[in-house]
Amino acid sequence: MKYIRISGRFSAEISVLTGSDTIGNYNTHSTAKVSVEKDGTYKTYEVPVITGNSLKHWHAVYLAKVYESLGGNKLNEFCKKGIGMRGYTRDSTFNEMKLPNSEKEAIEDLCNDIHGFLIPEKQIKRDSLVKFSFGVPVLRDDVLEYVSRFSVTHNRVSPIKSKSEKGEESQMMIFKQEYSTSPLYGFAASMDLEYVMRSIYESSTEEPKEKDEVEKRKRSSILALLYMFNGVGSKQARALPISEVKELLIAVSEKQIPNLVHGAYPDYVERSLDVLNSYKTLIKDDSLKVYGYKIKCEGGINCRNSLAEIFKEILGTVT
Structure with missing residues (x-):
């Protein structure tokens, strides 16, 4: 699958979601x-709140860890150590920081590829393939109180x-x-894995030649979410976060699909399904699949009892 959309909820107790x-x-x-x-x-x-930038940072950290555990080695020293210094070549180190001359050269590094970069001096940029919303308490009085x-x-x-x-x-x-x-936080995320190892701002019709590397990066991007779902939080120096995933709605497709309704809205599942069903009817997208974790199994949702089952199925479609 090339496009993934996620919305859901988690609880957080005595945690520093984002330092200010x-x-x-x-x-x-x-x-x-x-x-x-x-x-x-x-x-x-x-x-x-937990900012989208914090969630994005931790996804990049876990992305590098998973990628290396899968045998990946195309990442620079900053990416390996979870430092958000993107825009440097794959072989850059703390002692020798090199700027790439093109987007194609820059995305040889894993973090540049998946999480984007901006080099003002050379007018080279790349949008992040993985995006997160703010995580905010569910918009109900009984939660907010x-x-x-x-x-x-x-x-x-x-x-x-x-x-x-x-x-x-x-x-x-x-x-x-x-x-x-907070008893309940909502969040949303999107992943456009169609562009892994492919330039966005440089004209090129050339397909990535390293198919195994592309697949490895896609798998790492998806698996990094598992780390986040079992421990969110941007400041872990004093205490690891106390958190638990309550429910998830995940849509995957070969085609560009709309974002899901944010998990902070009380009726986010119903509203997300309405958007997806309208999209599927109008676009005729037979590749669209919707998975649910700890939510009502209706409206075409493939409910699963564990995160492992959902991620196993999604990973089985990665090419």
């Missing part, structure tokens, strides 16, 4: 405002004694980190 700022020794959590219609008017909530954001005190002990301005010796630094808890 530092004020002295106080580290804040990213927040955003969402609106919910109620009794003919709108009520606004300020809620902790129980979303919380709070701080926890941490101690950092130093083996070296230091003196404050007052001359007091100290080996301990106290700081606070904000965390968040």
